[in-house]
Amino acid sequence: MAGRWGNKGKKTTRRAADDLAGAMPSLIEPQLATLVNRPPSDGEWSYEIKFDGYRMLARLDHGAAQLFTRNGHDWSGRMPTLRAALETLPVDDVWLDGEAVVLDAAGLPDFNALQNAFDRRSTSKIILFFFDLLYLNGTDLRDQPLKARRALLAELMGEVHTEALRYSEDFAQDPDSLVASACKMKLEGIIGKRADARYRSGRSADWIKLKCLLRQEFVIGGFSRLRGAKTGIRALLLGVYEPDGSFRFAGTAKQNLRPSQISALEKKAKALVRKASAFYNPPAADKDRDYVWLEPRLVAELSFLEWTPNGEVRHPVFHGMRDDKPAAAVTEEPMVDVENGEPIEAETGSTRVQPGRRGNVTLSGQKISNAERVIDAVTGLKKIDLVRYYDEIAVWALPYLQDRPVSLVRAPNGIQGELFFQKHEERMRIPGITKLPTALHPKHPPLLAVDAHEALVGLAQMNVIELHTWNAVQPDLEHPDRFVLDLDPDPSLSWRMMTEAAELAKVLLDEVGLKSFLKTSGGKGYHIVIPLTRRQGWDEVKAFSQGIARHMARVMPDRFSAVLGPKNRVGKIFIDYLRNGKGASTVAAFSARARSGMGVSMPVAWEELREIKAADQWTIHSAVQRQRSLGEDPWQGYWRCRQGLTAAMRRAIGLK
Template sequence: MALDRYHERRDFAATPEPRDEGQPSDVGLRYSIQNHDATRLHWDLRLEWQGVLLSWAITRGPSLNPSDKRLAVRTEDHPLSYLRFEGQIPSGQYGAGTVMLWDLGWWQPLEPAARGLSKGHLRFRIHGRRLTGDWNLVRMKGRKTGDSKRENWLLIKSDDEAAHRADPVETYRTSIATGRDFAAISAEKAPRLRDRTGTRPRPVPVQLATLTEDLADSGSHWHELKLDGYRMQAALGKGGTRIWTRNGHDWTDRFADLVPAFDDLDCKSALIDGEIVAGAGLQGFSALQDAIAAGGPFGFVAFDLIQLDGKDLSKRPLTERRRALEQLFSPLPPMGALDLSPVIDGDPQEALDLICGSGGEGVIAKRRDAPYRGGRSRDWLKIKCRHRGEFVIVGWQASSSRARPFASLAVAARRGRDLVYMGKVGTGFDEDAMADLAARMAPLKRAKPPVQAPKAEARGVTWIDPRLVAEVNYAETTGQGRLRHAVFLGLREDKPARQVQVEEPVATDREDIAGIALSSGDRVIFPDAKVTKADLARYYRDIAPLMLPEVQDRPLSLVRLPDGLTGQRFFQKHPGKGFPDALKTVPIAESDGETHPYAYGSDAAGLVAAVQMGTVEFHIWGARRDRLDRPDRLVFDLDPDEGLSFATTRRAALDLRDRLADLGLECWAMLSGGKGVHLVVPLRRSVGWDTAKLFARGVATLAATAQPDRFTAEMSKARRKDRIFIDWLRNERGSTSVAPFSVRARPGAPVACPVTWDELSRLRRPAPFSLQEACTRGWADVAPPPPQGLTQKVIVALDRALKSV
């Protein structure tokens, strides 16, 4: 027998260790570690498998460093009842000493466990309160020793998210169950339970998401994974942790196995919003139903913090509540019983496709700046991969098989106040589910149907009072309002039947601008100028005829501000997956030999599509995609040091214009939208980048050498003191400069605007043009010169000028 050696070694009249075999888990595989202060201090690893606890004695305890290989001596199998044992084994008994329950949870084989045990390499994942993540047990080579056939193994942590954290052996020195240390356990002192000092909050109405078919704007919203469990609020404070359903029912007893995990959160009181799911690697609503019946395993995925230490956080924006939640959860090991709902980085469409492809539920989009509001609103949106919802069971269809209590369920939902028949659900039941449903439905039988149903569909149905709520997965709703390919997932007891409404997706708030569906158009990008995302999109649509002659077919770099002017910004050179189709791409080989995609625009739709993804500024190459090796413009960016007046910069631009004219080149001027002025020389595409860059550097050097107190050609901040930096580095392959008529990501929403030389001599401010003013301008006023060549004559003229100074 598997437990013979365990029983042979113990005198159960003298030791408090359990004798009975215990009951196996019907859902997951349980795990524990007991810290054993015997002849030698060690940690006993217990893994439930085939009705017993496989056991290893870890001499130095588990390590989270993947480079550490801890000796784990295989010992006799223990009964399942030993999993939670804690106490004092008397002197003279086998294993005499103090046993502390050090960790508790569930484990998950990452490959067939029988094969791993046989070949001597068991790969598994731990879902405990103190240890989490992936681990390896590796059997050492060599013959077995002694009469016990002892095997030496190595316990090694995998290099994952749970690795490289604080040493658990040093961190945790008390019981996971009672809070006692070795001395208190040996003295049989009462358990030291955590008692919080703050008043435990009452649950509040939960915030609900509105069903929609489109992803939200990633600038105003973030996206999280749609979870597949029970929505719950965890209330922490005096008297212990309580778990409440979204309708205010206390379900703490149903999730008693999860409650101790909240003791690890360091706070006086809290109200946490989240979802309880099946734990230990189990997935899906059906798995959660099985876990509830078995008493676990459970996991709690938190996504909002409503109250903390007596402070109401509900009126603060989601971003602040999330920061507070992350700080509260930061000491916990990842992948444990308590975890945070991950915020999806990157393109939400790509994430949704991946989630749907792997059989997930969908995503929840949450407005970043919104407070926590009870009830359903558009601050939270849900986008589902497949249709799924709650429906009221109104009857059952008799089965032709005596072994089955029914063939299908008749279901309905409310549309307003009316209960509407939605068809039948005929799959998704196992024997236990059918027996449970039949027992629940039998006392609810009634003579008349509670809902109007066509005679053909009502034939053979036994009707019941509409009290039971089923969670159903289905392909679609037919034109007659029936569910197609409906699958029963389980009963929902957290929502009364009277609240079950037909859920239909709402139309998203999108405005069509230049053929692009713009979402979240009312989001404010520039608070001081009161410019919204829609205002910005309309501007680029209207300015396109002026902007495109200089922008069209040039590789672009984009300055994106997903959260508006006050949020994070980033400079994007390479399009990623999910880039809008209206922004086309061209592959370009870079200096490292790698080829990468670049975006380019060809029409107003491309500009607006960039705004839809959070773009404010457009920066352009000095060449077009058909001849990337031949620049068609030179740019001299006059960048004044802090404290220099615009009048100084204006005079410098006029003087540099004259120097270029002396060399035989004409240019036009553009206010950059910041402090500086750009001088642009249109070029014939007759020379390469090296020549253009060398010429631009020569012009800047000429000005700096002639007037060193006024100009510098070096980027160094130290050399720029009280001078104007003539930035000639814009004129090399891959460098960019801000596009004409581009809005700048600066207070006031200034525009980089071309100006005439007469205008420039009269202007008193460096960024005077608003969006509205820029749209009234035209290229005819600026009259840019035609393309010119960097001819031998021009280059010789520059060489002579340099030698003269």
Template sequence: MGLEGVISKRAAAPYRPGRGPDWTKTKAVQIGDFAVAGYTTSKAAGGLAALAVAEPDGDVLRYVGKVGTGFDRATAETLLARLEALRDEGGGAEGLPRDVVPVRPLLTAHVHFTARNRTEALRHAVFKGLREVTLARAPPPEAAAERPRLVSDADLATIWLTNPERRLFGRSGPKKLDVALYYARVGDVMLPHLFGRPVSLVRCPSGKVEECFFQRHAFTGMPPSLGTFELERADEENRTYLTIEDVRGYLALPQFGIIEFHSWGALRERLETPDRITLDLDPGDDVPWREVVEAALHIRGELAALGLVPFVKTTGGKGLHVLVPIEPRRRWKSVHAITGAIAERLARANPRTFVTTMAKRARAGRIFLDYHRNARTATAVAPYSLRARTNLPVSTPIHWADLESVDASADLNYSTVPGLVAASGDPWAELDAHARDLPDVPAN
């Protein structure tokens, strides 16, 4: 109800006015996660004085107050060292006070507070720690050694950008250079999911979310190493689609404002027989992240019972993708029908959790189980692709065992994912080896 707390009285005691042992006041502590947008220092504190925190307001981050308690000296020293490395002069959240040193909003703080004032600023805020992703698994040394390197130093030398310092998605957003560096760092694990597949691209040449657009076909001025092919369409004239032919073509794309990569579930050489299916878990606005995770785990069990080997990744938004490698033997129409039957069966068995109706109003409190990614010419956001949103979240493959350790998919972003991959390896490295025949599933 937003109240400050509860006053209670010992049940057997009479109602006497004034303070006494028979009356207690219990404050209602509110809990929130906020982006760390900056910090202040002081000689009296011996270094870090307070964190400046912010929260999303549309497409911008808005300052909501300082957090100056809750960390001991050791924690303060560690936080200050990390924040100094993220200093971002010229950036910062909207409304940031002048005494605050702005930083890239890549850290998220757990904060307890009692209330908000009329300007929505936090009152009596206390730092309770950082929200961070830790993955349990690390690749065996021999597996890491066997993985071929796709992006060479010579390829990296070809990266060229105009306006590398231009900000994307607002004053506190990342820079164009950050996009290029991210794709260079994850190229070795991302390119196996792009090479040989038709791709669609999301371009944001102005750096504004509202001006981004989907690029499915050849465009003027595109790099010559970006491949094209003609696709016959039954309902319209033939169209030219895109493929990524080599590393240099891939690395050249950030110059053209490319933020997202979306790929087909089929290889170009076997275009009519898909080798991957995707079930997209798209939750309603009121469905918490933890319920989406539990739903994905349930789907994993159902698919395993059909003899399939499912994999999971975040979407970079509120949902998850469950992807299954399959033997490329069935045509698109058959694959779409079978995945539709699987989705409908899940929805019938769990009507309070899943819905297969696309309408927004039908998703209230439920998860839209979208199987239409498995139709011909449909795409799904590619593994390791950035998403065109503030802080550039990543559609990140993760081990099933690590899924429950993720508190929010936004923590998997352009800054954190390359380090996680370097430390824990690529959870989808052996995906193709687990392809199975897609079984017939009755429609009813």
């Protein structure tokens, strides 16, 4: 009698009531995941590691195994060890979906090692992780829910006795924690799958991916080399195909290949050299470089920080060549929004923003008017970019906003137009905003606080660019819980001088016994934030912060000034202590700035100081990605910090 897995395996499959018996498919197009900006909050989802390898579908037909790439190419002959392992499965006929990887010494996927395995035709160490079961012994399982398919897959893989074939586990932790763990382990990210969904070939929002860094394939349209050189590759010229089939220049990437890889690439490129660029928007000529143009056929995989407004990648890192995907299929991978807890289905050829009538869109349940209106004429950033930023950054920004009076900088006509500074709601009706009791600030309209995600998105919809907060939280607005030193440089100073100034300020604060935390201003300098227990009043705290500024200016008069005014900081850094009085405010952590490029005030660890290159290093396009990629909070310990101003501290800086 046949068993549960069939005659070969001594077992046969349980058939569901709606069993779809029929001929075994000769080829199955894989289901693909959609890149999303944050995890969905609704529905039942399971999450798996996103493997850094090659997508591979496996077919076993009456004991004969085949391995197919995502584009249907038969690679069985390139992986004889895996093919032999597949033929040991205790089934007659099966289709499995998975990822081929090579693991490093730490047990993590190593894409470079996988590429080397194929280049050297030494594929015995490739492992195939299976994450889906599509067909089994006459039953097409693709209409079954994912959780049913994976339950059957787990049972099948439990009877496999080879390390070459493994089951891809799913994890119960919340997706934000999983992404953070994946990034800390230098993995690519995670994949989320709707547990009750059928298998749908092609890209859909039933499968999503959350990445540590943006990563995708690019077509190599040429390379640069030093002017006059006959050999060598200085940088790769990257491209992607537009929906209309035209080939767009997407930036340059320095090659970080080994000599053998450079030689192999040059050999491939030699047969593809062409006289003119295939890009419709080729890079500008460079007096120090020659360009070698290529037929756009070679595909490489790179990670990068963000897309710039002009459609190029920022800070790309080369990972390897790909020959499992045709060049013509390489396009800019769109990122879709998660709205009302659900990812939006992406449409073929669609843009990242789906405008409604009159250019309106809906995001997080709120209607966003004039979403496509440009708010930064220099970079082309649009209102929807700002709204999406505040929507995505809210989880990190809200703890620094809650219960704290906020002042708003609005730009109704874009950041090049007139800016309005606003402390009260006035005639605006802001969804979710908190109006503080008037007793906390008598004889004034109610102060505002941003305590909810809804309020943060609502402010962006109302053209609020910047959020500035007090140094106190309700209900006790008479005793500050921090003070801030704003390092404001003469524009002529180098960034190295700013770095050294921040280091010197930290040394002084350490010496007097105060723990401090650093953030970029998003504009020109740094903000040093010193948390306090709420024992001192405003006058005492402001006097102390002024004492620090004067002490540093007195000790290092060639570097620092404690006197307001451009003429007093020529060639120096003004230590602005004036933000520490009652009612004064400082731009909040994670706030965007109303400056071209729209930098962000970003919390950073002191250990990162030497790596930071500018006060606006992170923008509304890159700040969220940075936060997702962090292993730990740069301001770790901030909320547990308990410190006050003592007589000894005052004496140390020359105060009575």
